[in-house]
Amino acid sequence: MIEKNEYFDVEFTDMTHDGMGVCKIEGFPVFVANALKGEKGQIKITKINSSFGFGRLLLLTEMSPFRKEPICEHFAECGGCNLMHMNYQMQLDFKKHRTKETLRKLGRIDTLVNETVGMVNPYYYRNKAVIPFAEENGKMIAGLYKNRTHDIIDMKKCYIIPKITTDIIKFLKNVFVELSIPAYNEKTGMGVIRNVVIRSSNKYDDISITLVTAIPKLPKKEIVIKKIVSKFEKVVSIIQNYNPEDTNVVLGKKSKVLYGEDFIIDEINDVKFKISHRSFYQVNPAQTEELYKKAIQYAEVDENHTVIDAFCGIGTIGLSVASQVKEVLGVEVIKQAVEDAKENALVNGIHNATFVAGKAEEVIQTWKSKNVDVLFVDPPRKGVEKEFLETVVQMKIPKIVYISCNVSTLARDLNYLQANNYEVIEVTPFDMFPQTSHIEAVAKVVLKTSN
Numbered sequence: 001m002i003e004k005n006e007y008f009d010v011e012f013t014d015m016t017h018d019g020m021g022v023c024k025i026e027g028f029p030v031f032v033a034n035a036l037k038g039e040k041g042q043i044k045i046t047k048i049n050s051s052f053g054f055g056r057l058l059l060l061t062e063m064s065p066f067r068k069e070p071i072c073e074h075f076a077e078c079g080g081c082n083l084m085h086m087n088y089q090m091q092l093d094f095k096k097h098r099t100k101e102t103l104r105k106l107g108r109i110d111t112l113v114n115e116t117v118g119m120v121n122p123y124y125y126r127n128k129a130v131i132p133f134a135e136e137n138g139k140m141i142a143g144l145y146k147n148r149t150h151d152i153i154d155m156k157k158c159y160i161i162p163k164i165t166t167d168i169i170k171f172l173k174n175v176f177v178e179l180s181i182p183a184y185n186e187k188t189g190m191g192v193i194r195n196v197v198i199r200s201s202n203k204y205d206d207i208s209i210t211l212v213t214a215i216p217k218l219p220k221k222e223i224v225i226k227k228i229v230s231k232f233e234k235v236v237s238i239i240q241n242y243n244p245e246d247t248n249v250v251l252g253k254k255s256k257v258l259y260g261e262d263f264i265i266d267e268i269n270d271v272k273f274k275i276s277h278r279s280f281y282q283v284n285p286a287q288t289e290e291l292y293k294k295a296i297q298y299a300e301v302d303e304n305h306t307v308i309d310a311f312c313g314i315g316t317i318g319l320s321v322a323s324q325v326k327e328v329l330g331v332e333v334i335k336q337a338v339e340d341a342k343e344n345a346l347v348n349g350i351h352n353a354t355f356v357a358g359k360a361e362e363v364i365q366t367w368k369s370k371n372v373d374v375l376f377v378d379p380p381r382k383g384v385e386k387e388f389l390e391t392v393v394q395m396k397i398p399k400i401v402y403i404s405c406n407v408s409t410l411a412r413d414l415n416y417l418q419a420n421n422y423e424v425i426e427v428t429p430f431d432m433f434p435q436t437s438h439i440e441a442v443a444k445v446v447l448k449t450s451n
């Protein structure tokens with residue numbers, strides 16, 4: 001029996017889904033951060049549960065040839081880029097392997113999993129940053145949460161958000177200090193600034209800033225706005241969001257525009273999109289273009305086809321394929337996103353797309369009588385409701401292109417489809433989130449024909 005605080009010499013034979021090294025001590029699995037498969041080292045046991053434990057790496061005695069020195073000084077304490085100690089090829093291989101294994105183990109799906117589609121430059125890609133603010137020993141800090149805590153790292157640099165985003169955060173910190181606008185304190189419920197959300201357009205470089213405050217009015221708001229826009233000319237939208245709740249949810253119910261518009265414009269594969277501050281939008285636009293190209297290729301659409309874009313957000317997939325099909329039907333639960341989708345259709349001169357606000361599992365019932373040829377489905381991490389899949393099976397939709405940001409729920413949902421006369425033809429992982437263990441994947445699924 002192993003115990004906490006004991007020391008062991010170990011060999012790492014596997015990796016967890018979030019990139020920790022796995023070693024076995026007398027058959028008992030122990031997970032260790034910053035250790036790679038194939039490495040050997042000395043660890044100290046830090047925690048023991050009934051079926052697994054955690055350890056801290058003290059010394060590496062044998063190093064993987066795929067190890068890379070993390071370029072970020074916050075790597076050790078920030079849990080964000082938990083694969084930064086792997087070279088990029090190893091990150092891509094890790095994601096392919098995890099996709100294949102998760103589909104096999106959780107979904108009993110043995111299908112072709114292609115190589116992960118990676119980025120040429122896997123840094124500075126995130127078009128959205130949510131940065132919490134706090135006071136620490138009388139000093140204002142802003143950054144990312146320390147791994148598994150609510151403590152904030154005062155961010156000096158971040159390698160996955162654009163450099164200008166980091167500059168804006170540092171600038172705002174100085175502005176708030178200069179104007180004596182304090183950060184919100186989670187424990188006392190006092191203070192003003194909770195979070196700052198920055199979104200940038202890949203195509204036009206436009207930036208929107210959402211200041212999330214714990215009180216209804218932003219003090220000295222004219223001065224704050226003037227300072228921001230005179231320093232950063234690309235800022236076209238400043239929003240104040242009021243969030244008085246004791247919650248981890250970033251945005252509160254009320255927002256108001258302080259400067260410019262409530263949106264920025266971006267383009268994916270030559271289609272323009274208006275993105276409101278509340279709407280979901282893929283965080284890595286360059287990879288999104290590649291992902292959608294693959295999704296449309298899997299769909300094998302023609303001009304007679306009717307397609308559904310389920311969980312459509314602001315209509316990005318449906319509008320990208322609209323010119324190649326007869327009709328697009330989109331459904332999305334956030335009303336503002338649906339309004340954006342409708343407007344995006346108009347802006348792009350697209351007249352064959354209809355967008356409905358509602359739950360996909362309910363709205364799809366109203367399309368049962370339609371002859372749907374392709375279903376694009378791109379749900380949140382929890383996957384789709386069983387009710388939704390039941391309707392899809394009843395409708396006998398010939399082709400499904402499932403885009404997923406969580407391979408576990410993808411495996412569960414594909415398992416259901418496989419058990420109901422569908423075949424998973426192939427899956428391609430996309431590296432939408434380089435340096436992190438998050439995986440995006442697209443699956444091509446077809447209805448089996450009777451002969």
Ligand SMILES: C[S@@+](CC[C@H](N)C(=O)[O-])C[C@H]1O[C@@H](n2cnc3c(N)ncnc32)[C@H](O)[C@@H]1O
Binds near residue numbers: 281317
């Ligand atoms: C992963 S995002 C995909 C959005 C869009 N396809 C895109 O690529 O930008 C998932 C979307 O599903 C929406 N959503 C969540 N639950 C829903 C439901 N039950 N019915 C319809 N939409 C839902 C979310 O608001 C979000 O916009």
